Amino acid sequence: MRKVMMAGNWKMHKSNAELEEFFGAFVKEANLTKESTSRVDIMFALPYTLLANGHKIAEQHGICIASQNMDSNESGAFTGEISASMLKDIGICATLIGHSERRQYYNETDDSVAKKVAAAQKAGIQAVACVGELLDDRESGATNQVVTRQVSAFLDAIDTLDNVVIAYEPVWAIGTGKTATPEMAQEVHALIRSIVQAKFGEDAANKVQILYGGSAKPSNIDELLAQPDIDGGLVGGASLKPLDFAKMVQSGLK
Numbered sequence: 419m420r421k422v423m424m425a426g427n428w429k430m431h432k433s434n435a436e437l438e439e440f441f442g443a444f445v446k447e448a449n450l451t452k453e454s455t456s457r458v459d460i461m462f463a464l465p466y467t468l469l470a471n472g473h474k475i476a477e478q479h480g481i482c483i484a485s486q487n488m489d490s491n492e493s494g495a496f497t498g499e500i501s502a503s504m505l506k507d508i509g510i511c512a513t514l515i516g517h518s519e520r521r522q523y524y525n526e527t528d529d530s531v532a533k534k535v536a537a538a539q540k541a542g543i544q545a546v547a548c549v550g551e552l553l554d555d556r557e558s559g560a561t562n563q564v565v566t567r568q569v570s571a572f573l574d575a576i577d578t579l580d581n582v583v584i585a586y587e588p589v590w591a592i593g594t595g596k597t598a599t600p601e602m603a604q605e606v607h608a609l610i611r612s613i614v615q616a617k618f619g620e621d622a623a624n625k626v627q628i629l630y631g632g633s634a635k636p637s638n639i640d641e642l643l644a645q646p647d648i649d650g651g652l653v654g655g656a657s658l659k660p661l662d663f664a665k666m667v668q669s670g671l672k
């Protein structure tokens with residue numbers, strides 16, 4: 419049985435004061451105990467300015483604090499960038515890689531995503547590699563082709579799937595209130611698992627957590643999690659509200 423993962427993506431939101439306020443409420447609402455956090459992986463991908471403080475607060479509850487990006491180089495003259503080892507240095511356990519907003523606004527490509535996934539893995543940081551089709555791709559019937567290309571690109575850059583989570587986020591569903599139906603999401607999740615199986619075998623395919631993202635919220639998370647190949651959520655908007663995200667964590671515990 420794969421463990422459910424509920425990962426929040428705060429994007430470019432919140433101050434340190436708001437972070438502290440959020441966690442105070444979230445921990446209470448989610449009724450977190452050692453037992454519950456051992457049954458569901460909870461992660462928050464925070465802006466860089468909240469990482470150190472977030473880690474300090476979250477660590478005691480067994481919550482993983484992640485960044486939303488990193489550079490693939492280990493160190494050097496790369497002004498404005500942060501490496502996997504620097505994230506590790508402040509206790510960060512994971513990073514999102516290739517989120518569609520990075521692909522869309524910051525020229526992230528399949529190639530740069532592949533390099534970052536390999537660099538994160540080498541440094542011992544969990545990589546949450548994000549893939550997903552645009553509305554045009556979906557409407558022209560190119561979803562499977564696009565997702566296969568995106569997933570294959572980073573799978574080709576690594577030798578094992580250790581410490582890699584995959585997030586399927588149809589771009590047309592992100593922040594739009596439009597969620598893929600559970601059946602639509604399941605179809606792509608099953609495709610992703612089959613790509614993993616072809617490359618790394620059945621054990622790896624059975625083990626890898628594949629998250630759904632795109633307007634996931636308390637009212638639709640149960641039906642998404644009921645799908646056999648959906649192992650959790652990568653949650654934007656709803657992760658900014660302690661009560662909503664707490665409910666989603668509770669769904670992961672059912």
Ligand code: PGA
Binds near residue numbers: 591631632652656
């Ligand atoms: P959303 O964002 O839940 O607000 O649609 C998801 C994401 O971008 O990871």
